[in-house]
Amino acid sequence: MKKIDLETHEVKIDEIVSQENIKKELNNSKEIIDWIGRQLDGQQDPKLSKEEKYKYAMSAYHFVIHCAQSICILIDHEQYGAALALIRPLKDSFLRGNWLQNIATTDEFICAKEKNQFPPANKLIEDIPPELNGPQMKDALNILNDFVHIGFKQLEYRILGNNSIGNSFPRLVIVGALGIADTFGLAAICDMTKDWERKSTYEEAFKRFRELESQNKFL
Secondary structure, three states: OOOOOOOOOOOOOOOEOOOOOOHHHHHHHHHHHHHHHHHHOOOOOHHHHOOHHHHHHHHHHHHHHHHHHHHHHHHHOOOHHHHHHOHHHHHHHHHHHHHHHHHOOHHHHHHHHHHOOOOOHHHHHOOOOHHHOOHHHHHHHOOOOHHHHOOHHHHHOOEOOOOOEOOOOEHHHHHHHHHHHHHHHHHHHHHHHOOOOOHHHHHHHHHHHHHHHHHOOOO
């Protein structure tokens, strides 16, 4: 399968997404996101009471997971443009969570919080943990999302061939969005659970992440 650039879409795409032709991929993503949610239900992390920087990192990952869930829900309800618009905040929240958890010193965290300003995205991309920085993650991180800023692709995919307004979102673009939701959702749960006493959750999350990488889901 040819690689899809979600920004330029310079591939031959001739199939509009529908509930029928997206069913398999959507069900697979739902299974992944539902599994992630079950790992967090009722779990208490002792570190949350000890370090403010850690609390904010976990909060950022929690937002990643909610964005991933929302992408699935929106696609399930045929709200494709809104789902695509969540890719950018999903990615940014993961990058910021990783910075807070793994890179920032306490002083850097305090300074960033006081200014309400994180380091630039191109810097944050450099600091992804190597175990999570496989080919699919690298491709996803390099996507600058036209859809959240209402660029021309967001508008173009609402114009039908008969000059009416409706859904003309390419199926492969929506498959790509599901792949990105799965990738970042699993990466977030990996980072959230890597220091938990219950090692089995991290091990299963990382196993699922590596399996997803091997599938090249949005390439």
